Amino acid sequence: MAWQTFAHDADVGVRGSGATLAEAFAGAATALTAAVCDPARVRAHEAVAIACAAPDDELLLVDWLNALVFEMATRHMLFSRFDVSIDGHRLQATAWGEPVAAPRHRPAAEVKGASYCELEVGRQPDGRWLAQCIVDV
Amino acid sequence: MDTTLLTQRGPFEWELPASGRMRVPGILFASRELVAAMDDKVREQVANVASLPGIVAASYAMPDAHWGYGFPIGGVAAFAADEGGVVSAGGVGFDISCGVRTLHTGLKRADVEAAQARLADVLYARIPAGVGSTGVLRLAAAGMDAMLKGGARWAVQEGFGTAADLSRIEESGCVAGADAAAVSDQAKKRQRDEMGTLGSGNHYLEVQAVAELFDAAAARAYGLAVDDVVVSIHCGSRGLGHQIGTDYLREMVVAAPAAGIALPDRELACAPLDSALGRRYLGAMRAAINCALANRQILTHLARAAFAEVFPGVALPLLYDVSHNTCKEETHIVDGRPRRLFVHRKGATRAFGPGHAELPREYAAAGQPVLIGGSMGTASYILAGAAAAGERAFGSACHGAGRAMSRHEATRRWQGRALVDALAAQGILIRSPSWRGVAEEAPLAYKDVGAVVDAADRAGLAIKVARLSPLVCVKG
Numbered sequence: 013m014a015w016q017t018f019a020h021d022a023d024v025g026v027r028g029s030g031a032t033l034a035e036a037f038a039g040a041a042t043a044l045t046a047a048v049c050d051p052a053r054v055r056a057h058e059a060v061a062i063a064c065a066a067p068d069d070e071l072l073l074v075d076w077l078n079a080l081v082f083e084m085a086t087r088h089m090l091f092s093r094f095d096v097s098i099d100g101h102r103l104q105a106t107a108w109g110e111p112v113a114a115p116r117h118r119p120a121a122e123v124k125g126a127s128y129c130e131l132e133v134g135r136q137p138d139g140r141w142l143a144q145c146i147v148d149v
Numbered sequence: 150m151d152t153t154l155l156t157q158r159g160p161f162e163w164e165l166p167a168s169g170r171m172r173v174p175g176i177l178f179a180s181r182e183l184v185a186a187m188d189d190k191v192r193e194q195v196a197n198v199a200s201l202p203g204i205v206a207a208s209y210a211m212p213d214a215h216w217g218y219g220f221p222i223g224g225v226a227a228f229a230a231d232e233g234g235v236v237s238a239g240g241v242g243f244d245i246s247c248g249v250r251t252l253h254t255g256l257k258r259a260d261v262e263a264a265q266a267r268l269a270d271v272l273y274a275r276i277p278a279g280v281g282s283t284g285v286l287r288l289a290a291a292g293m294d295a296m297l298k299g300g301a302r303w304a305v306q307e308g309f310g311t312a313a314d315l316s317r318i319e320e321s322g323c324v325a326g327a328d329a330a331a332v333s334d335q336a337k338k339r340q341r342d343e344m345g346t347l348g349s350g351n352h353y354l355e356v357q358a359v360a361e362l363f364d365a366a367a368a369r370a371y372g373l374a375v376d377d378v379v380v381s382i383h384c385g386s387r388g389l390g391h392q393i394g395t396d397y398l399r400e401m402v403v404a405a406p407a408a409g410i411a412l413p414d415r416e417l418a419c420a421p422l423d424s425a426l427g428r429r430y431l432g433a434m435r436a437a438i439n440c441a442l443a444n445r446q447i448l449t450h451l452a453r454a455a456f457a458e459v460f461p462g463v464a465l466p467l468l469y470d471v472s473h474n475t476c477k478e479e480t481h482i483v484d485g486r487p488r489r490l491f492v493h494r495k496g497a498t499r500a501f502g503p504g505h506a507e508l509p510r511e512y513a514a515a516g517q518p519v520l521i522g523g524s525m526g527t528a529s530y531i532l533a534g535a536a537a538a539g540e541r542a543f544g545s546a547c548h549g550a551g552r553a554m555s556r557h558e559a560t561r562r563w564q565g566r567a568l569v570d571a572l573a574a575q576g577i578l579i580r581s582p583s584w585r586g587v588a589e590e591a592p593l594a595y596k597d598v599g600a601v602v603d604a605a606d607r608a609g610l611a612i613k614v615a616r617l618s619p620l621v622c623v624k625g
Binding site: 017018019020021022023024048049067071074075078081082085086088111112114117118119120121122124125126127128129131146148149 | 188190215216217218219222239242243244279280281283335338339341348349350388391392394395398399402403414415416418552554555556557558582583584585586589
């Protein structure tokens with residue numbers, strides 16, 4: 013699993029890749045945390061279960077990231093580890109993290125939502141899976 | 150942006166002729182330099198908006214336009230319900246009714262400079278800002294619904310601010326047609342402890358001094374003189390608005406094919422105005438506008454308390470409050486006849502000209518105050534809606550400097566700590582929970598706000614009234 017954030021004029025792009033679709037989704041989730049703070053600062057102490065389903069893989073990525081945004085906002089948590097399984101267009105996951113501690117996490121910005129801009133989910137020519145979109149910060 | 154694809158209609162007006170799926174032309178208001186500096190994605194997005202059903206006159210871009218998602222940020226478009234027009238959740242965005250309000254303080258620059266560090270510390274202590282911060286209120290179900298229906302009026306009834314504030318807010322602080330039942334439980338849950346919070350990113354509370362006046366009559370009407378100190382608050386509808394955007398974008402993306410709408414970009418997700426989904430979204434979006442107005446009203450109360458702690462007896466009357474990310478039903482003259490239109494302003498400010506019925510009496514001659522946020526190290530501006538703006542872009546103007554580079558690039562170029570020190574040496578005190586957040590919002594990451602407001606002024610969208618320079622900035 014690999015992840016990165018990428019540039020957008022006003023907001024931030026999140027991208028994950030991996031040998032499977034689930035790994036790519038886990039990578040995109042790590043990049044989502046990176047839009048807020050350094051994921052290495054976030055301890056994987058508490059587990060939150062997340063499930064979503066969508067008509068296609070692209071909508072499923074947006075739903076997955078938005079489910080995380082919702083849990084981050086309402087639980088005041090940050091996440092750093094993601095155990096994801098995908099069956100068809102149904103996702104089940106456990107996100108591991110801890111409550112926001114501003115002095116230690118130094119969060120730069122909250123994510124408002126995942127957008128459909130630059131939204132792409134698919135298999136690359138090298139066989140690896142990629143999942144990305146722009147998130148509004 | 151490649152300007153060869155545009156036709157120059159004036160020194161500050163460029164047309165993107167209708168072609169392909171575009172139903173109307175695109176019109177960009179900007180200087181040659183600003184247009185040239187815009188990303189080509191802005192042109193693509195202006196064209197995509199022009200292809201939506203029921204769009205009237207043109208798809209507009211303001212001088213601060215930059216690459217958004219779906220609509221460009223700085224995009225304006227109006228739709229007619231009787232022509233199959235749409236309302237677009239993407240055209241409003243996630244941060245519904247994000248806006249700016251400016252308060253007088255009755256203080257002069259020298260007064261504040263004598264207690265600047267203390268004021269900065271007290272404001273930072275009293276204004277909840279940054280990721281994970283929570284407000285003074287916990288809203289249960291009944292209170293939530295009353296807030297969503299009542300907006301700033303509700304906040305005043307709850308003891309935040311005074312009734313005199315309300316006439317200085319668009320729609321007198323409460324937009325009609327809000328439907329709390331159209332707001333999801335998730336959206337309400339996100340808002341439960343976020344009332345009276347600033348948020349993060351580009352949101353801020355800033356203490357500013359009037360540095361320069363350009364229009365003496367309008368400045369007088371607005372009560373502004375050189376060296377006067379004002380407070381500007383930039384924030385929106387917080388988690389509630391974000392979740393409403395999330396909820397309805399998805400619903401509209403899925404429903405668009407059945408409604409016969411071919412989306413050139415899924416982020417332009419929309420629904421016919423004359424549909425159950427369109428009406429539900431309008432009800433929820435209006436509730437989010439009221440949430441933003443209530444939020445800024447509570448923050449105003451907190452700012453007043455902070456100022457009173459440092460300057461006992463000071464009063465902070467409201468100058469005005471504008472919203473940026475909205476869809477509003479308004480009457481505009483099109484081809485010589487009045488029409489009811491649904492005007493989307495995505496990162497654009499309503500800018501009604503002199504004599505408009507919506508304006509408070511004391512501003513009727515000057516036009517609506519148009520509050521333009523700059524960046525924390527440069528300047529902000531107050532403009533006045535121009536009489537011509539109603540005919541130019543449905544009474545709209547720019548909303549800020551507009552980003553010139555990505556957050557990535559900004560953090561690569563600058564370090565937050567060094568920026569804060571450099572600004573302090575210039576007499577500007579920054580208080581923020583995040584160095585990286587400060588770096589992402591570095592002054593030079595934004596366009597030259599002076600060039601943006603000059604273009605708005607010269608294009609006839611709004612008239613320059615005052616330039617404000619920052620003294621203290623609390624960043625979320």
